[in-house]
Amino acid sequence: MIHSLFLINHSGDIFLEKHWKSVISRSVCDYFFEAKEKAVEPENVPPVLQTPHHYLISIYRGKLFFLSVIQTEVPPLFVIEFLHRVADTIQDYFGECSEGVIKDNVVTVYELLEEMLDNGFPLATESNVLKEMIRPPTILRSVVNTLTGGSNVGDTLPTGQLSNVPWRRAGVKYTNNEAYFDVIEEIDAILDKSGTTVFAEIQGVIEACVRLTGMPDLTLSFMNPRLLDDVSFHPCVRFKRWEAERVLSFIPPDGNFTLMNYHVSSQNLVAIPVYVKQSISFFETGPCGRLDITIGPKQNMGKTVENMMVTIHMPKAVLSANLTATQGNYTYDITTKVLVWDIGKLNPQKLPNLRGSLSIQAGTPKPEENPSLNIDLKIQQVAISGLKVSRLDMYGEKYKPFKGVKYLTKAGKFQVRT
């Protein structure tokens, strides 16, 4: 099972280590540093490394490497999932997952790690359970603790640990009972030069924020559940009922959680909300190239496309860009060679356009690669797949909760090739 964990920052310093079995010297990380060196970009470091006596499994999140050391045959996905869970927990506790925040709360992080694994076996990874055992720091609590000598470690057994609903603590009480659901869809798509869709799919997620007293039993039903190709649920969802009736029936955890993830794959029609007309060309002679991009609305279900942004990773040889945008601003970062065009709202009457010339380092050959465009966008109040929640019912409790559903569509990995 998981033997040790090292947290390593961007520049390669180990700033925290935790061992769940015997202590392993941090020199084991040298193999990782070697691989990191080789990969150049931190994103490209292979997640599973073999060393003579150990295996190193790492994830890269928030400019930090979470590097775990294992010694025996352990499912790597198990380790990677766990590492992400650690990062999630840190984020959940302290608002962000960064070196600074971890150093500021090093003892709490250490206590958390100790609670999350025992001898390498996961012990408590549910945020609800953890929070009952180790309370997240708040300014108020730290002041109170200093004055009273109290502690931020709970001394009763977390109620969720052993019940059939480990995700929910007992005795929850609210004066305002509310249940909100956000249906968020991300479009992953690749469009080719001519604008034809090479590949498109929708990754959807339903995030919930449930603050309800007692032990409510909720049922969420959709107008068109057959849309979904693949679903994965929070453990609270009763799978049998989904199989039989296509409704989500569950006793919710308390607070924020991800109720389900779903997938609408390319076989179904995935609407592409915008079209992109582009041409980026470099000339054989003369140190320059041309760029011309126009974006227009396509299938956006009658809603406005907002937060439009185009990002282009230019070839190394491109020195500067001299462009005019009819809408929004553009920036070109010379060191990273990234061109960003921030458009904002998409106006169907007056299509935004960016055009102008690119200058190339003199003496270098014409760049061979074609830069891809990365598109960001948001459409409020619509799930692009057409998924709709029809109703939410509550059983088991008497009060009337506030209910609400919000929809949002975003671009995920939305790329246009040139």
Next chain:
Amino acid sequence: MQEWANQLCENRQFGSKMTDSKYFTTTKKGEIFELKAELNSDKKEKKKEAVKKVIASMTVGKDVSALFPDVVNCMQTDNLELKKLVYLYLMNYAKSQPDMAIMAVNTFVKDCEDPNPLIRALAVRTMGCIRVDKITEYLCEPLRKCLKDEDPYVRKTAAVCVAKLHDINAQLVEDQGFLDTLKDLISDSNPMVVANAVAALSEIAESHPNSNLLDLNPQTINKLLTALNECTEWGQIFILDCLANYTPRDDRESQSICERVTPRLSHANSAVVLSAVKVLMKFMEMLPKDLDYYGTLLKKLAPPLVTLLSAEPELQYVALRNINLIVQRRPEILKHEMKVFFVKYNDPIYVKLEKLDIMIRLASQANIAQVLAELKEYATEVDVDFVRKAVRAIGRCAIKVEQSAERCVSTLLDLIQTKVNYVVQEAIVVIKDIFRKYPNKYESVIATLCENLDSLDEPEARAAMIWIVGEYAERIDNADELLESFLEGFHDESTQVQLQLLTAIVKLFLKKPTETQELVQQVLSLATQDSDNPDLRDRGYIYWRLLSTDPVAAKEVVLAEKPLISEETDLIEPTLLEELICHIGTLASVYHKPPSAFVEGSRGVQHKRLPGSAGSADSVDSPDTASAAGVSEAPPAVIPSQGDLLGDLLNLDLTPPTATGPPPAPSSGLQMGAMDLLGGGLDSLPPIPLRTDTPQSPQFYHQSPSPPDYSPTELGGDLGGSPALGAGFGAPPAAMPASFNAPVSGGLDDLFDLGGGVGMPMGSYSPPKTVWLPAMKAKGLEISGTFARRAGVIQMEMTLTNKAMSVMTDFAIQFNRNSFGLAPAGPLQILTPLSPNQSIEAALPLSTVGPVMKMEPLTNLQVAVKNNIDVFYFSCQYPISMLFVEDGKMERQVFLATWKDIPNDNESQFQIKDCHLNSDAASNKLQGSNVFTIAKRTVEGQDMLYQSMKLTNGIWVLAELRVQTGNPNYTVSLKCRAPEVSQCVFQSYEAMLKN
């Protein structure tokens, strides 16, 4: 101390947010001293702060072990946080301060009785983490109580503690009966306890591969399946991985398990999903294919696999490695999902490369257009590694989907036109493979290729180009010029290019002999005289010899039809694939190697296999795949990179076989020399002393994962025949027979004969091992072997190789009655089970007192071998020289009398050709095998040796060996009262002399 205290006060004063980062700032001297004072402070709050500071130092790797007694003193507190902090410290440092750690024991024991289950659990958990032997004794009693605690939280913590304790002191755990308690916990009412018990047992079982810890039966399976629905996500992973080890009794049970596992495919945790996929993939094997449920299950598997690809890149990577296995086993699952593997430009490189691999595996006639368009797109990306692989992928598509070959070739030509250096080089390498797959189809592109000759700077591309020029020399007008241009810098080229150039020029010469005579002479002299690379030199000599002796044969050999390459070359070999499917989701599946190949300390890891036999029988039947299993550790090569048949033959030995550690046995050449030097003084010396220094001396059998072909014994005997031996073992030239260095001496004749493929029995004192029982006839068991006489005992030396997927045990052997009453002198000594892909050497001493029956041929031996699977029969022949006894030297007088006494009808005469020993050497050599020279006479430059030998059953054989100086042909006359043996004896003579 002051400063830090002041800082703390300041923080409070200004009400600023207190953080732990201050712990990082105190690095000045005297820090430890300050902390000591604080730890001993009376104020609770100060104590806690101090412990926190200690922990902070510890987490960043500072050594604070000196504070051990002070920290442990803080342990007796009712403040849970402080207690936990002290525990954290203890776990880290107890190992280095075992005596001090004992101080803490009392508190632990007390805490295990605490009314609060949280504290009981914490105590038992922490105690297990203190890896000090002395403490373990005190741990047993509290642990026993906690395992039976009324609170499930304590029980599940205790279950894990058993695993911890086992890690520290396995014997103790067994003696105390904790393993049984743990097994009982599998039936616990609480699913979390069940999951932890399974996890703990699995971990313990890993270090006890043969124990029956997780004895799965339908009842326990049912309990596990019930717990599966109710335990945490991590518990589900443990339970699913455990279920995957179970073999259902029949397809109905298999289906019912599958039905209960499928809901796990919808879990948000990808590790749960993949473990569920493993169980389903395995149990699916047992379902009949026409079952409706089978189809349903196939359909259910695709969406979750696709969804895994939208997760974080690290998860994607592991998922992709596994999907790679799944599409090889069951391509139908994802055949419609090609598009999800399309590469996004900002995917990490490790994801891109894996996606590309799967795209090729899924490529079919239906989707090839799409795939090619994508690949072409990728070939213009930035990342060089990725671009290269994309270009290679186009070539692989051409080989895989025949209909697309033309399209692929034209795509490749387009890419060559880009003139991007590495793209061009990769393209040329793959076009070479396309030529091999579809000969005489796309040669029109050669002109385009030749244009790019100058830009090639990588050995592989150069070698590929040279191969193309050589192979199609007759269609390239200026082939000689092209090749000549390479020849200029011959010595700066890499070996790969040199070898290829040599072969190409020889091909060219055979095709256009008139114009290229000079060129071929040039390259042969470069290769043989100016090179110190033994491979190159040997290949050069072979060609030289070939060309000078028999150009027709040369043509047949060099320009022989080449076997076609196919897509299969890059598939994982089926038996390995089956094993890897059983390991989906594990490290093995990421590395595509069986766990036995890399898991440390895996003593005899059980090889898993898929249930059902439909697929496995096929794979064993094919000798090709079976032999590939032996070298499965090497990553599957895309396509054999060397062009021609002969090249492949020679290149097999290009790199020294790493699996064979020991140096080769003294070569026969040396051995012979030594005997020469010592002359007759060696009369009574049996051959064994010369061999005992080889690590593979026959008294031992040793296991080696290497294929038997590499065994040193054989190589020793094989020296003359394998031109690459020198290279293979890096033996200095001095170790070779002298004739090896002289191109025209008779020694090369041998070389040529053998290199040309004339089969001849080999072996110095015992013939090389031959395959007696091929794996396909014996359900995966392969036996190759030979006979040897060592120190007067006849030995049957065998290499048993397990090419099946299950472990073989319980070996036994029996002989049929035979001509000389050979029988095993003892049982076959194979003590350890033979794991798949493993070989074992066994030496069986034989006696000659068994029942006798005349066989045809005389030296035929029928053998039965039994193992846990079945009984197998094979027959083999032993060289009769094994039966020559040590006291076979006849008195001169007796010899004379006997010779006369035996009627002339019983005399037979044979010729031994091409033997280059002088009479003394021959005599010595024969003496090693108990053929004794009684007298020697020289008449007119002809040596006559009179020899005798005695068989185990008392039959005497008399011989007259005539050796004429300068004539490589010997004449043997044999006289024996039982003339049937003469033929066998003659064969032995020839074998003995020629080795």
